[in-house]
Amino acid sequence: MIRRLFHAVLVAVFVAAISFLSACEASEQASAEEVVTDVEWFRDAKFGMFIHWGMSSQLGGIWDGKRYYGITEWLMRRAKIPSAEYKAKSVEFNPVEYDAAEWVAVAKAAGVRYIVITAKHHDGFAMFDSAVSDFDIVDATPYGEDPLKALTEEARKAGIRIGFYYSQYQDWTEKDAAGNEWEFDPDDRNFDRYLAEKAMPQLEELLTNYGPIDIIWFDTPGDLSKENAEQLRAWVKELQPNCLVSDRIGHDLGDYKGYNDGEIPAVAEGERPWEAIFTHNDSWGFSYFDYNFKSTSEVLELLISTVSKGGNLMLNIGPDGLGRIPAPSAATFRSVGEWLKVNGEAVYGTSASPLGKVPWGGITARPGKLYLHVLHPPADGMLILPGLATKPDAARVLATGEKLKVRRDGGDIFVELPASEGSSVPVVAVDLAADTAIEVDDATAVSARYDGARLQFEDLDGGDAELAKYRTMHYFGDWKHYHTVGGLTSPANSATWNLRVLEPGTYKIVLNYSASKEQAGQEGVLTIAGRDFYFKVLETGELSEGEAFSPRKPLMFLDHPVAVVHFDQAGDYELTVRPEVANTSLAKLLFVDIRLHD
Ligand code: FHN
Numbered sequence: 001m002i003r004r005l006f007h008a009v010l011v012a013v014f015v016a017a018i019s020f021l022s023a024c025e026a027s028e029q030a031s032a033e034e035v036v037t038d039v040e041w042f043r044d045a046k047f048g049m050f051i052h053w054g055m056s057s058q059l060g061g062i063w064d065g066k067r068y069y070g071i072t073e074w075l076m077r078r079a080k081i082p083s084a085e086y087k088a089k090s091v092e093f094n095p096v097e098y099d100a101a102e103w104v105a106v107a108k109a110a111g112v113r114y115i116v117i118t119a120k121h122h123d124g125f126a127m128f129d130s131a132v133s134d135f136d137i138v139d140a141t142p143y144g145e146d147p148l149k150a151l152t153e154e155a156r157k158a159g160i161r162i163g164f165y166y167s168q169y170q171d172w173t174e175k176d177a178a179g180n181e182w183e184f185d186p187d188d189r190n191f192d193r194y195l196a197e198k199a200m201p202q203l204e205e206l207l208t209n210y211g212p213i214d215i216i217w218f219d220t221p222g223d224l225s226k227e228n229a230e231q232l233r234a235w236v237k238e239l240q241p242n243c244l245v246s247d248r249i250g251h252d253l254g255d256y257k258g259y260n261d262g263e264i265p266a267v268a269e270g271e272r273p274w275e276a277i278f279t280h281n282d283s284w285g286f287s288y289f290d291y292n293f294k295s296t297s298e299v300l301e302l303l304i305s306t307v308s309k310g311g312n313l314m315l316n317i318g319p320d321g322l323g324r325i326p327a328p329s330a331a332t333f334r335s336v337g338e339w340l341k342v343n344g345e346a347v348y349g350t351s352a353s354p355l356g357k358v359p360w361g362g363i364t365a366r367p368g369k370l371y372l373h374v375l376h377p378p379a380d381g382m383l384i385l386p387g388l389a390t391k392p393d394a395a396r397v398l399a400t401g402e403k404l405k406v407r408r409d410g411g412d413i414f415v416e417l418p419a420s421e422g423s424s425v426p427v428v429a430v431d432l433a434a435d436t437a438i439e440v441d442d443a444t445a446v447s448a449r450y451d452g453a454r455l456q457f458e459d460l461d462g463g464d465a466e467l468a469k470y471r472t473m474h475y476f477g478d479w480k481h482y483h484t485v486g487g488l489t490s491p492a493n494s495a496t497w498n499l500r501v502l503e504p505g506t507y508k509i510v511l512n513y514s515a516s517k518e519q520a521g522q523e524g525v526l527t528i529a530g531r532d533f534y535f536k537v538l539e540t541g542e543l544s545e546g547e548a549f550s551p552r553k554p555l556m557f558l559d560h561p562v563a564v565v566h567f568d569q570a571g572d573y574e575l576t577v578r579p580e581v582a583n584t585s586l587a588k589l590l591f592v593d594i595r596l597h598d
Contacts, residue, residue: 058321070476098323163215221250
C-alpha cells in the first residue's frame with residue numbers, strides 16, 4: 001500500500017498564506033496591459049444557478065405540432081426552421097409573469113452565490129435591449145421590456161454575483177455565424193464580420209449597460225480561431241477587467257476550468273478553480289415533456305461530489321415562456337437552500353478532501369477542519385476517516401452542535417454518528433489537532449457496515465489502466481458521462497485496487513460494464529486474495545455490425561457477478577482485473593462492486 005505523508009493543517013495554512021500574499025502582490029503589480037482578474041470569489045462560491053431562458057422557452061420543444069424530445073433550446077436547428085419563420089414566432093413570446101424579484105428570491109433561498117442567465121443563446125435572440133439587432137425581447141415581442149435589467153439589479157441587491165451567457169460562435173439567424181447550414185452556406189461565412197458587427201457590439205452592450213458583470217459565459221467554441229477567441233477575451237477584459245470568462249471561449253483562455261455538460265471529473269485537473277455544469281431535468285431550456293427533475297438528495301449528492309473534489313456546481317433551471325420557474329425546480333432549489341442554511345460552513349470557501357475515498361459520502365476541508373457530509377449513513381454510525389493519523393480534538397454535528405465520540409480502532413479513526421441523527425445528509429464538523437498528520441490512504445475500505453465497497457477509475461492504485469471516457473445521449477443533447485477503466489488490451493495490462501478489509505466477511509464481486517460486439521466473448525480474470533476468477537465478457541445492448549460505439553445511443557451497463565470471496569481476516573488485499581489474452585480493450589468497465597454476501 002502506498003502511503004504519502006502530509007502535514008495537512010500546516011500545509012493548508014501555508015498554502016492559504018502564500019496565495020493571500022501572491023494575490024496582494026499580483027494586484028499591486030497589475031498594469032493596464034496585464035489584467036489580473038480575481039477568481040478567488042469564484043473558487044469559494046461553490047453553488048451557482050444557471051438560467052436558460054429565451055424565446056424558445058415559449059415553444060418548449062414543440063414545432064408544428066411535433067414534439068422534439070431532448071434539449072429544447074436547440075429546437076430551431078433540430079426542426080431546421082427558416083430564420084424568418086422562427087423570428088416571426090417572437091410575437092408570441094410574452095413573459096408577463098416574469099418577476100425578477102421572485103427569481104432572485106428563489107436563488108437567494110437556494111443559497112447560490114452566482115447566477116448566469118442566457119443573454120443570447122444559439123438562436124440569436126437577445127434577451128436584452130440591443131441596438132445592434134432588432135431580434136431582441138424589447139423590439140420583437142409584445143412584452144417589450146428588458147428582463148436582464150431587473151434581474152441584475154435584484155441579484156446585486158441580494159448580494160448574488162451575476163453573469164451573462166453569450167453564444168459567441170453559433171447564431172442561427174446570422175449567415176456569418178456558425179450553426180445554420182440549412183439556410184446559409186458555410187463557405188460564404190465571414191466570421192470576422194459577425195464578430196465585428198454583432199458579437200462584439202452586443203458584448204459591449206452587456207458589459208456597459210448593466211453595471212459590474214461577474215462572468216461572460218461563452219459556449220460551444222466550435223472551430224473558433226485562437227485569434228478570435230483572444231480578441232473576444234481581450235474585449236471583455238477591456239470593458240470590465242474583473243469579469244471572468246468561461247472555459248468555453250476555447251483555446252484554454254478561460255479564467256477557470258469547466259467540464260462537459262453533466263460531468264463531474266473523475267479527478268479534477270490542475271489547481272485552477274473549476275465548475276461542473278448540470279441541468280435540473282435533462283433539458284436546459286423549458287420543456288413541455290421533460291419531468292426528469294432531480295430530487296433534493298440527488299442535487300445534494302451532486303453538490304457534495306463536486307465540492308469534495310474542490311469544484312463549483314452550477315445547476316440550471318429552464319423557466320417557461322410566461323416567465324415562471326418550473327415548480328419542481330423552485331421547490332428543490334429552496335430545499336437545497338434549507339440544507340445549506342445549516343451546513344453552508346461545510347460548503348462555501350472550502351477546499352477538496354485531503355483524505356482518501358470514504359464509503360459514506362464526501363469530505364470538504366478548511367485549515368484545521370474537516371467536514372464530513374454523510375450521504376449514506378452506516379447503520380452503526382461509524383464513519384471511517386481513512387488516512388487520518390492523529391486523533392481529532394473534537395467532532396460535532398454541524399446542524400445541532402451535538403458532540404460526537406471520536407474513536408481509534410486499530411490504525412483507523414472513526415467518528416461515531418448517532419443512529420438517531422435524523423437530518424437528511426447530516427454534516428459533521430471535525431476539529432483537527434494542531435499537529436495533525438494525514439497519511440493519504442490509497443486503499444479502499446471494505447466493511448459490512450458500508451455494505452462493501454465500490455471501486456472506480458479514480459480509486460485505482462496500480463496497474464496501467466487508462467481513463468476511457470464515453471458520453472452518450474438518451475434524448476438529443478442530454479449528455480450522460482461515463483468514466484470507465486480502459487486500456488486493458490493484454491494480460492500485461494491490469495487494473496489494480498488496494499483494499500483494506502476492516503473485518504472478516506463474505507462478499508460477492510460484481511463487474512459493471514458495457515461491451516460492444518467486438519468486446520464480447522473476451523476472457524478476463526479477476527484476482528483477489530491469491531485466487532483467480534475467470535469470466536467471459538457479455539455483450540450489452542444491440543449495436544449494428546462494425547459500429548463499436550455510438551454517442552447517439554444509450555450505453556447499457558450490466559452487473560456481471562464473477563466471484564464470491566470470503567475474507568477470513570481483516571487486512572490489506574489487492575484486487576486486479578486483466579484480460580486473459582491480448583485483444584481489443586476488455587470492456588467499458590464502470591466499476592467493480594464488492595457487495596456484502598450474507
Ligand atoms: O449547446 C449548448 C446547450 O444548448 C446548453 O446551452 C449547454 C449548457 O452548458 N451548452 C451547450 C452544449 O454544451
